[in-house]
Amino acid sequence: MVKRIIKLLCLTLFLTLSTATFAERVTVRLFSNNRIEAIYVSFDLGIYSLYGDSQLLEPELGEGMTVEVKPAANGVSIAVNGYNYGTFQTAVMRATDTACILCLNPKGVKQRTYEGDLLISAFDRSNLKIINDVDFETYLAGVVQSEIYGTNSDIFRVQAIISRTWALRNMKKHKADGYNFCDYVHCQAYQNRCVRPDIMLGTMQSSGETIVDKDGNLIDTPFHSNSGGQTANSEDVWRAALPYLRSVKDTFSFHMRQSDWTKVISKDKWLNYFAKTHKLNTQDASVRNTLLTFTQNERQAKIMGVQLTRVRTDFGLKSTFFTVTTDPKSGDVVLNGHGYGHGVGLSQEGTIRMVGLGIAYDSIIRHYYSGAKIHYDPSVSQRYVQNFVTEITKIIEEDKANPGKKKSKKDDWLGKLFRVRDRMDREEEYDPEKDLKEGEMKVEW
Ligand SMILES: [Zn+2]
Numbered sequence: 001m002v003k004r005i006i007k008l009l010c011l012t013l014f015l016t017l018s019t020a021t022f023a024e025r026v027t028v029r030l031f032s033n034n035r036i037e038a039i040y041v042s043f044d045l046g047i048y049s050l051y052g053d054s055q056l057l058e059p060e061l062g063e064g065m066t067v068e069v070k071p072a073a074n075g076v077s078i079a080v081n082g083y084n085y086g087t088f089q090t091a092v093m094r095a096t097d098t099a100c101i102l103c104l105n106p107k108g109v110k111q112r113t114y115e116g117d118l119l120i121s122a123f124d125r126s127n128l129k130i131i132n133d134v135d136f137e138t139y140l141a142g143v144v145q146s147e148i149y150g151t152n153s154d155i156f157r158v159q160a161i162i163s164r165t166w167a168l169r170n171m172k173k174h175k176a177d178g179y180n181f182c183d184y185v186h187c188q189a190y191q192n193r194c195v196r197p198d199i200m201l202g203t204m205q206s207s208g209e210t211i212v213d214k215d216g217n218l219i220d221t222p223f224h225s226n227s228g229g230q231t232a233n234s235e236d237v238w239r240a241a242l243p244y245l246r247s248v249k250d251t252f253s254f255h256m257r258q259s260d261w262t263k264v265i266s267k268d269k270w271l272n273y274f275a276k277t278h279k280l281n282t283q284d285a286s287v288r289n290t291l292l293t294f295t296q297n298e299r300q301a302k303i304m305g306v307q308l309t310r311v312r313t314d315f316g317l318k319s320t321f322f323t324v325t326t327d328p329k330s331g332d333v334v335l336n337g338h339g340y341g342h343g344v345g346l347s348q349e350g351t352i353r354m355v356g357l358g359i360a361y362d363s364i365i366r367h368y369y370s371g372a373k374i375h376y377d378p379s380v381s382q383r384y385v386q387n388f389v390t391e392i393t394k395i396i397e398e399d400k401a402n403p404g405k406k407k408s409k410k411d412d413w414l415g416k417l418f419r420v421r422d423r424m425d426r427e428e429e430y431d432p433e434k435d436l437k438e439g440e441m442k443v444e445w
Contacts, residue, residue: 026139026167028132028190029174030114031106032182036128038107041067041093041118046100052078052088060096067093071122093118099418101193104130112192114142131179139181140164141194141203147223148348154355156202158364161374162221162346163188165210169218197399197413201392208380211365211372219244219372220345226258227347228321228339231368236301237309237320237342245344246370247299252357256349258340261318267292267326270333273314278306292333294324299343309342319343345369391417 043062050058050067058080061067068079072087079085093102094117102118105111106128116134123129132139140160148159166188171180173187181187194200213219220242222234227250234245253259274280274291281287287304294303299321302308308320315335322337339347346368354364362374395413399405 024136025116025133026136026171026181027119027179028134028139028187029177029179029182030104030112030130030132030190031109032186033184034106034109035126036106036109036130037126038068038070039120039128039130040105040107041069042103042105044101044103044113046095046097048093048095048100048102050078050080051092051094052085053090053092055088057085061093067091069120069128071125071128073125076120076122076128089121091118091120097418106130113195114193132183136167137203137207138193139190140167141200142190142192143167143188144203145194145196145199146189146191148352150352150355151198152352152355153198153202153205154361155352156199157206157361158202158346158351158355159223159348160203160206161209161211161361161365162223164206165218165221168210169220197392197396197417200417201389201396204385204388204392206361207385208377210375210377211369212375213244213372216375219369221369222342222345223348223368224339224341224343224345225347226256226319226339226341226349227253227343228259228319228337229253230299230321230343231345231347232299232320232343233301234344236299237344244369244372248367248370250347250350250367252350252353253339253347256353258318258349259338261337261340263315263317263322263335263337264327264330265315265333265335267331267333270324274304274306277314278304280304280306292324292326296321296323388417 043065046062048061049056050061057078058065061080065081069091070077075087075089076091077084077087078091095115099115101113101115103111103113104118114132114134115138116132119131119133121129121131140163143163144156144159147163148155150156167181170187173181181190183190194203211219211221222245229250231246231248231250233241233247235241236247271282271288271291275282280291282291290304300308303311311317312320317335317337319337319339319341321339321343322335325334325336326332327334346365350368351364354367355361365374366372392413395417399413
């Protein structure tokens, strides 16, 4: 009975905490850039239940068990450790605890691990639709890990805020497909569960924070690898001129991995491109001269009337922020460029540099999104965030004190963290009388 009450309490707490963070859960299509002919699912942490549609097939899936799902006529075939359960519309694997980790091995694609639930159906006889139904903030930590590099949790805090803002603005991006997001750059990269405590720390510290304009609306938060020293106006890359996506000087993006690039193109190819594709008269000496000596001390939107974004796409350039010279020996055109990406909004490497210089995360966001501000959702539980941050900081410090210590799956920091949190919540909140009355009446377990 006590165990049952604790479960009830955990469920209640979990629901309360989830509703406090804008979006409770999201559905994300995994391996959306691949054709998946079969998938093998194993269980790294916690216990899962397996359903074929709404029929319970296996109540307890754990370590040592493998579920095999393949497309079949009118659905998917489901087998567990070689025993075939038949064909269903959807194979569902539900986590029975807050700390559950799945290991996904699709045929021909690199293995990944995820938290939360898994729903597998088939597009056709040779392609599975794999959906991860997961807590929003857990998804976000996975996105942050996939989208930015670094070692300081403030870097991840900045990325978490812009990725959270993007996700909340774009919850309906794949509504017609039946899920919220794909796991590819079309939405935001979500290539694995978050496996690093420092990334989880930055994400947790940013709980409830989003970026809004002066009217309090969530802003569009584009970002790119490196601005090359100056960000771009939104209208120079896309159509709309947004007040918070203005070009700003960004020396923080200098001297980083993606600050500079060079590309050599034959002179004929370069000039023929403008002559054929854009109908410029390259026989004209002044036109030729402009195309061969084009210089950007400041970012331009066009070269002789041609959108630089188009030139970037057609030549596969890292950015539109380049200068043209000619190699005196070979006569080839040499593009000397700065930065990587479209250049609009936040520069990730600029952010990494700014964090290294000790600049506060909110100042970084204001630097890249002109006039925008950080909104804090007052409904997010401070106690919850604070406890989580304290515990995870402890785990990071323990790890630092024992570098290179091999950990078993049972020692996974996330499982440890959730166990600590559950215990903490039980100790603080457990009131047997109150829960007996409220829990028993409200929830069917
Ligand atoms: Zn997408």
